[in-house]
Amino acid sequence: MPAAKRPAPDAETRDDAEPMRAGIQSVEVGFELLEALSQAPGALMLRDLAAAARMSAAKAHRYLVSFQRMGLVMQDPVSTRYDLGPAALRIGLASLSRIDAVKLARERIDALLLETGHTLAIAVWGNQGPTMVHWTEAPQTVPVTLRLGDVMPLLTSATGRCFAAFMGHEGRDAQRIAPMLRDELARLKKLPRNGGLPPVDVPQTLQDAQAVLEETRRHGLARVVHSLLPGVGGFCAPVFDAQGRLALGLVVLGSVATLDTDWHGAPATALLRCARQLSADLGHSPAVRSP
Known part of the structure; x- marks a missing residue:
């Protein structure tokens, strides 16, 4: 018995079945x-x-x-x-509500790793402060005893400085971060000093801390050299959402022997460029003042 003939596909079915059509130019x-x-x-x-x-x-x-x-x-x-x-507006708000900032950042990590050649991380603000939520090590990694879920100090890590500078500039976040800065300065004063000298690249007073945070805002990202760990340097660039709030921090770190720690060096430039693109993808506009 001959097989029954299939009905001929209608025009809409044929259109949907054709892969990678040229599209409708007038829409574009x-x-x-x-x-x-x-x-x-x-x-x-x-x-x-x-x-x-x-x-x-x-x-x-x-x-x-x-x-x-x-x-x-x-x-x-x-x-x-x-x-x-x-x-x-409705389309834009629907799109923004479905964006996962950390997921979007993780999708950029591999390309950024190839560009910088150094370990990368993603941090968000948690219940106790800036918290590491993603970590990707470079092939030639520097030994750093950090783990996912670690809360970073505000003054001795690039991550902490980034969040303190761009979250604690004004408003409610400033009121929350100010006592954290004072507590951390008090703890730093109790640390033993090498040969009677203060730690390298670590603020000693509240005025020092404010100067460091102002420098961070001026450069658009945070930097530490030797302060978190001897021989280790790093940067953290802020990523903002559509309301101008700090969504996360992108981090690059490595040995100061191989990581260019200049503010305008290749790692800092690549990190800042990626963070700004992520901010744009999240709906942030430079015209929106970040708190």
């Missing part, structure tokens, strides 16, 4: 307008929006009419300027 072109609006500091006139999207005003207007109907764009009736609409 129209997205340039939405991208231009998302990058602008505020609403734009039609001519400025069209120029930013690299298209004629007439062409841009046709797309904007459709985007307005969909709620992706709105136009102020008085100024006639265009801005993102409520539908764009």
